[in-house]
Amino acid sequence: MKKYDKLVKNAAGRIVPTIINGEEHIAFKGVKKHKPDGRKYAPQIASCIDYPDDGNKQLASLKEALIKAGLKDGMTISTHHHFRNGDLITNQIFDIAKELGVKDLRWYPSASFPCQEHLIPYLEDGTINRIEGSMNGPLGKFASEGKMKGLAVLRSHGGRYQAIQDGEVQIDIAVIAAPTADMFGNANGVDGPAACGLLGFALGDSQYADKVIVVTDNIVPFPCIPWQIHGNYVDYVVKVDKVGLPEKIISGTTQITKSPDRLLIAEMTAKFCEATGLIYDGFSYQAGAGGTALSIGNYFGDILRKNNWKASFIRAGSNEYPVKLLEEGYVKYILDGQTFDLEGVRSMRENPNHVNTSPFTSYNYHGKGNFASMVDVVVLGATEVDVNFNANVVTHSDGYLLHGIGGWQNCLFSKCTILPIPLFRDRIPVVVDEVTTLCGPGELIDVIVTERGIAINPRRTDLIEKARHSGLPIKTIEELKEEAEAICGVPKKPELEDEIVAVIKWVDGTIIDSVRKVKS
């Protein structure tokens, strides 16, 4: 089977395959252009006849559960990434698959982490055919060098749910690592030694997979409350000694940046939002987890306090900073997709206004709306932005696939999307002629804030007008690009092979771009 076939030029002018790993896909048609037809995918109807009346679905080991679930060649195995770099279960799944001699698996994680570098030998020997999910670190490097047997498919968090729901990806076995569960399979992320807050990324997996295995190190008597994952979807429950490493679950950037340059960018972003009236009593915003995003959240908090305003909700990645605002009463709700520190976990456990969400409620594009489009201000990162405001979040300028999409694409639908980014990083210009990989169409990106000036998308005449007398350094994006090149020099385009190693999905399941093999 060819990894990909039938190349076409999509609506963004990118050459993409429409046959991927033997399956047909649709090329990107433009923002809000593709409407699906048909009905959602449905798993097999189950019957209580097949499940114990006493509700006890416990098995002795993960291996037994995988065998009972019918693990065999070519299956799709899904996992979630709420344990981030402290995940202990994924590697075990594929150790077992290797031991059983199972081949050609598709791994469908909600994101991968450096701790899963362990899987590289399995990608080499064919135990795993491919990863369809956000890749970073060593796995991203492996894929970029064209070493994966199948073609990688990268989706946003919302796109992952959409692909499951639409039946584009049919999960054979979902393994849901859970900090706490009962014998029936009800599970949550707020309790237990490996508490990670919530399990929202596994919701779709539980609903649509043929077989669902819950793995935990903390079995509680029925009922496990809150039941973020319903046992009614679950086939087997396995207790292990340790489900995750708490000290690594709470990872990512959880501290406000100390870098004066990033703080400046954060301060400029907040000033821009204040000057253009984007912040008001009752506004909502997305606070990311990076050092810059955290300090922007902090500045937003200062503005709320100063005016005695109350935000209607924060879309988070939560940690201590939004939690503090919630507890001080400057925000009504935190709608949380993943928690980044123990304060976030505690707040979610104790505070009914700290709400756990899933990609279904927040991001799924093939639903009857989602709340990402209702957020007033979203601040996101990017590895590159081009003069048409198109942005890249997955590859570096040298072509290497080193980041996942996460909720990034889904958040672009907010009322105002701002990318606070440095103009260059270690000599590499961030504002460029054309992005290496297109992840977000420029028409959805409103403002670029760099330490050397702010560029507003010409489509946002309203913001341009409001920022006119702000005293902020408003420049055109071309001016920013020229400034970057004056400092760094004009970069050469990285030489990439023609061979495609991965595709990037848009939120509606269409293919927006291809990632090409890096020349070794």
Next chain:
Amino acid sequence: MNKQSSAGNRGPGVKSDCYVELELLPYGGIETELTSKVKALYGESIKRLANEILEDFGIKNAKLNIEDSGALDFVLAARIEAAIKKIVDTNHEYLLPVIEENKSVSAKDQFRFSRLYLPGNSPKLMINAGIHYPNGIILDLEDSVAPDKKFEARFIVRNALRAVNFYGAERMVRINQIPEGLDDLRYLIPHHVNLILVPKAEEAEDILQVNEVIDILKKEHGINHPIWLMPIIESAKGVMHAYEIASAAGNVASLAIGLEDYTADIGTRRTNKGDESFFARSMVVNAARAAGIQPIDSVFSDVSDMEALAKNVQTSKGLGFDGMGCIHPRQIAVIHENFAPGEAEIEKAKKIVLAFKEAEAKGLGVVSLGSKMIDPPVVKRAQNTIELAINMGKLDKNWGNG
């Protein structure tokens, strides 16, 4: 003479810098090896630059190894030149073009509230220094550079003066203590430096010596624009000679105090309250004012405590200082905010400027406010205050029209 040399920095955490090793060979042409994270984007341009520099110095056979960590051209060029000059005796220089912004000239009495210290051998900190808008940046060749790095730091500083955009900040360099510091000047004076900080100044003679070298270099390079001096008083002896130093020459624009060394010199330690340096600080203020120049305070070294810094600035302003040093960009805003003119000061300045305008309109030679005559320097100062208040967003630029 040794045929092998190296310059620059490498290792984890090193950014925007590079480490070069050079070996001169009897034959075999030029062999350049490059490792770099930005090789895909800038590999060719780095090698081209390296070869151009070697050729410029007439080196035909050599092995050059560059470990690059995202260095800009001004850094690469400085490192390569330093490596060459460690083993080749030459006065030749490889000079990058001077960017337009760095040809600006500064005024003797311009605002010097904040001046940001940048270690002379750390290019990473220089690149973004200007975006925080300090009044001045100081490329430091003295205490922040390790003794074995002094030689190569000069090339970084010289190249930064020519090629790094400091966005309008006054370009200052702190040279080494006299007499060693005199040798630094030829790397600075021809390269559009605005102001030289003379550390550990103890007597007028120090200043005269500096000026002697500056004058020779100015003549040699046909430079007409002024180069100001800011002597730093850092010893008991310096304090006793403060006025003599402040008035040693017409190009002494400011007089600064350095408290770390001063407190050590008088046998005590620096405290946040600063009782131990009250006399010295007052002496410096008094000497500078007597000489008609700006008194400038020492740095505040706790970069995490902005509240203590704000208090320190207020005390400093209260003692009569016109500015102070900073060692972290986040200190700049706090320093400006607290040195900035207060409401009453702005109101008074407005009255003086309006009176001046009125006198001008009436063709009067003398400005008076009520029954008081206003001297021209006071008018100038009021105009400065107004300009500053506008720049800092404390006063609308159309204040006089309403």
